[in-house]
Amino acid sequence: MNMHNLSQRPVGVLGATGYTGLEVLRVLREHDGVRVRFATSEGRAGEEACLPGVTLVSADEAPLGEVDLVFLCLPHGEAAGWARRALASGVRVVDLTADHRPGSGREDGAVYGMADLEGPDVREARLVANPGCYATGVELALHPLLKGGLLDEGRTVVVSAASGVTGAGRTPKRDLLFAEVAGDFRAYATGNGHRHLLEMRAGLPGLDLLFQPHLLPVSRGILETIYAPVREDVDATAVRAAWREAYGGADTIRVMDGVPALRDVVGTDLLALGAVDNAGLGTPVVTVVAALDNLGKGAAGQAVQNMNLMLGFEPARGLRWRV
């Protein structure tokens, strides 16, 4: 429980009534190192936020200068202006939108916050671009394999991914009505054009990536099946060893002996990874399965992990790793 005391660092949440903003509040409620000084909504200002004692205010009324750090949980395009205002007030920023990610054209001055790959950059950053939900699973799964030379880089890495419906945000859309989604399963952003490819390519330089997302009729969770072309001498055991070497000490990534399912991660801030070999192929491919909660590790979990690094807390403080 977030008991208020003076040693807690004040933080704010812009866009606190959307799916990611609500999830940031849920994580912060259990984080004993910070207290939420303000939470914003344009449509519901004056109502109580989902935190006791916090009343929603419009973003224009938020006392930006009274916090150490602000989370931007806003629609795309709305975050850049608020980031400028916060930085001008001396406030550090974790931006959950795509506004400052690689490929946005506004990445200068922002640090891409893939927290489990962090160097000293995130700790010192004024502005962190929190990675996209799909990109988090793909980059964390493949980065150690690319760095360790396990991939056959001449071949294409194919990613077939599926996300629950909260991935599309809380604004009503006809395509996302219950009657449209329930009992259905569909591909979208076909043709290798999903916007997360920009950051994936920047995070995995040189890899030829084919990324196909699908809409899964569940409320939350992402499962990504990655067909990783590997060198002749590489198998699933070597892939798991590379992950364990890269992430062995992290509380936020679980390397499994089998393959993960959504039930292993929904409601947590964990990324779960599994790898299996494939029989009967002329050239070896290891199937990698990455599972994460789009609102947890894919958004609020990683955002709070970045905040922890920026404010000098232990990286996984306050995060949830059990359902």
Ligand SMILES: NC(=O)c1ccc[n+]([C@@H]2O[C@H](COP(=O)([O-])OP(=O)(O)OC[C@H]3O[C@@H](n4cnc5c(N)ncnc54)[C@H](OP(=O)(O)O)[C@@H]3O)[C@@H](O)[C@H]2O)c1
């Ligand atoms: N959903 C995911 O799984 C996910 C994962 C990673 C990253 N993201 C990114 O995170 C961002 C937020 O996503 P979301 O799913 O939480 O969106 P959302 O559910 O649509 O929530 C948007 C929030 O922004 C507020 N808002 C809307 N227009 C605003 C404006 N003009 N000025 C200030 N506040 C405004 C809304 O408040 P009111 O409606 O109450 O006024 C609401 O609190 C997006 O950029 C998204 O791409 C989403």
